[in-house]
Amino acid sequence: MENPVIIQGGMGAAVSNWRLAKEVSLNGQLGVISGTAMDIILVRRLQEGDEGGHMRRALAAFPFQECAEKIIEKFYVEGGIESGKEYARIPMFSMEPPVELLELTVAANFVEVFLAKEGHEGVVGINLLEKIQLPNLASLYGAMLGGVDYVIMGAGIPREIPGILDKFSRGEDASMKINVEGAKVDDSFVMNFSPSALFGSDLPMLSRPKFLAIISSNVLATTMVKKATGKVDGLVIEYPSAGGHNAPPRGGMKLDESGEPIYGDKDRIDLEKIKGLSVPFWLAGGYEKYEKLKEAFSMGAVGVQVGTAFAFCRESGLDEKLRNAILRFGKFEVKTDPLASPTGFPFKVLRVLDTLSELSEYLARPRICNLGYLRTLFRKEDGTVGYRCPAEPVKAYIAKGGPVEETEGRKCLCNGLLANIGHASEYMNGYIEKPLVTAGSYFELIKEYISRGEYNFGASDVIETILGEREPGTVG
Template structure:
């Protein structure tokens, strides 16, 4: 189970959701010789909530004890750690929200949280570990990357937007130099100048400031055009590509061409949205295909067309080591065993405006009654976007916040709020970190998956009688069944 091509691993485990691709899953995959990936989304909140749940195995505290910047771990533990865990009905303590000028407290927590996740994934072995970020969630990226690099992360993967600035960002962080990541501010004019999130790692660097290992950067793309543009410029050229098709879980790139929907309201994808792996070979970079490639035949097909391998999400998302809460994982697995997992590509659910794959399950935010009963609020703010206020300053808003509040924030259009789900709270709930509200209300989850459950069904079919779940090692072994036939 250690098959790798000369250019990298055959299998990259997808960096999914909020804490679904947690350190346990990434570590398990890496130990097989493939590349495990942790999700970098909202790790500052995930870390704070794990500590408030009591850190019962002591893993977070053990990793924080190795954080190289003096005093930070102590401050985080003093703020968030609850010995034995908070009462189940008590709310989680809030975490500050990002802006263009984040507080030092939030910066330290974000750096440390990303360090912790990568440290635990890499602990005790020398296998490959990557971390996945969304370009759409841009404000935490410099801080998160720096924390991951302090822990020796091997790859940084970025999608959901144009990641052109990431190679330069990683170069700067490796030498502890000040960096700036451009930020889009809605309504801004050229007279406002360029907005950016700025970070000077020298203010947070460990004593001695030794250069850090510069991780490889893999750009997640959905089109040959974007890949070509990135590869053509030495300043934006990545070290590899992950090509995600429209059947992959989580956020998808919008369809190319005029916006069209089918009779169920789902975006229509066509041949323009399909990337032939052979068209990626001309860039001279390793690449991995994703989206319905997560089977032995899919891996063989990708490699035969010139790919290094495949990225696989759904099969790993429902394995034993994934961070999805057990109840929701079980319900989806039961549906998969019957061959009937209803997955909808929802063009309205995500506040980002990107289509988002949602498993249709009663009791979750996919249920219209559950959605209607939930009070609209935005208290995590992970998916807020920046906008220009009339006085030229920068504000923040989210289409999933209360409609009146959104309208008051720089004249946000009410039409933008229709159907928007609070993915921040929903994905937290899916990973077992549901916020508790007044009156005993518990935030409902939103569950995502790709549309192809072929590997999940096959893995479930092969389970011995004494097991009800399959493991990450089973996924890898299944995918590599025909490895002797691969180039």
């Protein structure tokens, strides 16, 4: 399997959906699905009537049909739920998740990979966040059941993941240490996953996907290549200009006049040292044009990872009305918000200019934590694990021992990202969750499409432009 030149970014939640990944793969590059929150996304697609029957078709191919049938029976609504009716709730992940949630998570990730790979021989990857640890074992197993070719992970130090992939490929159980705030030296917080306990002993043989680590420093690159529990097949070098979550500045959080984090000398990556690790690497963060691809090649990279241009193409999971409104209005900027994400990582937020300010609109939202993917795990006084999120109601966060200052400026990414893809929660009081769109700092390619009035560009247009096979901004 040759290294792809272009890796399509794994943008959650389901902006990098199966349709986008499939289209990129059909064009000879690495199409990537986001594995973030796939359990609730599958549920909401089924509740909305499963237009086209894609979810049910993929579930019909799931190796464990009793599980698939239970999911369809519980969540599928023919014709879709009535407008104004709330979506079904599913449990939040915990250290001991219910069997039904594990089954749902495995099946959901299988479904997305299966659909992305259906009907062709191209390669497909899945992007997961180390920061969202609790669903990852079930997500990885489901993706491997679907035949995923690459696993790409960042937002932390995913040192244990390569060894977990090895174990799942052999049909073995796997475990993973869980980060718990306030844990003591002799504490052991571990998440376990047993495929045989969940689905029985008659398990299918699985291929071990390649593993790529997303890194933002030489120290992390060396740690992953030399100290991971299994083989690291490559690195994605992500600069602070990339969209979504960014690594915090290594010199401490200092802000410029506009309130954005300042990255300095300690954040610079020595690519000569990266080359010395003898693994292929890709560059990410502003590499969306042919000139930047050539620059990446000149620095020793085998290719580039591109997110933002793919996020706004017609195959992405971004809600069509939202996408069209942003592109046709055309006045937007991207700011790195050091407070928005409950993870504590800086997060890129796209702001549409000359409209109701993002802040004033967001302040109308009642604080609620009903999805919980970005909750922090903390050690309670009795040695058990608690769960809190700085975007939840302030009194609840303080009651759980969280400092009040950590609640300031926090936004509910979970609900915002689901609203981005047309799955906004609507509550009994009439409030509907608002989108919270992310993008990279550099979006010249998108601006070129907009300047020519070409709003309906596709993944193939982006790929051919990056490869230098098409003039920028001309849509085929």
